[in-house]
Amino acid sequence: MALSEQDRADFVGGYTRAVINAWSNDEFSALLESDPKAALTEAGIAIPDGATVRVDRRDPEPERGGDSSLEQQVELYEAGQTSGTYVFLIPSTPQVNTEELSEEELAGVSGGDSCCCCPCCCCT
Template sequence: MNRVGLLEFVACYTNLVTRLWADEGAGVRLVADPRAVLAESGLCIPSDSRAEVIESHATDLDLQGRLDVWNEGYSTGTFKLLVPRHDIRATNELDESTLGDLAGGLAAPLGTLVL
């Protein structure tokens, strides 16, 4: 198997993270059988390797950094996937001023989470 390139990694990684955030059952499956869940997202690893999923903060590394950590698996035999936590649920509400700014196309103030 060849190292994964950035565009391929971003597509597969985005698919996986989106599924994890949308479906709590996907996270349970990822812990129980990481190889299968990773393969479903397009991130296949050699049969003699192992997968390690590490929950991280979204700001720990950029996508290139996450790819570099993943590709180290080709040397070490352990493929590490850094998955950002999804601590914020859709229970947060935006006030009318922020909603108006968003609808008008204005950028959200720094530190404001847009769900």
């Protein structure tokens, strides 16, 4: 059953909150594991009474293209409305490279030696 535009927007907002909370809040992440229905409801996702909820912490299938994780999740949610079994893909927390940049790399990021986009007295 396809979601209306408003229902889709509401679902996407709740799903986004659930993913961000799973990445940044240990208590929410633990609740997601122990009681996924309560955690997802807390994030703003409507789960009908009597529905089964399963959380899949694997990353989405990359071969599905650009915005695959979101489209894949919307399809799973729509399928859950028919079957009564909801599967939620909560990707693993992205890893951020925290190694320090050299001064040369920082200069390149900031635009190098020039102060503006055109040659002038302060850039030469």
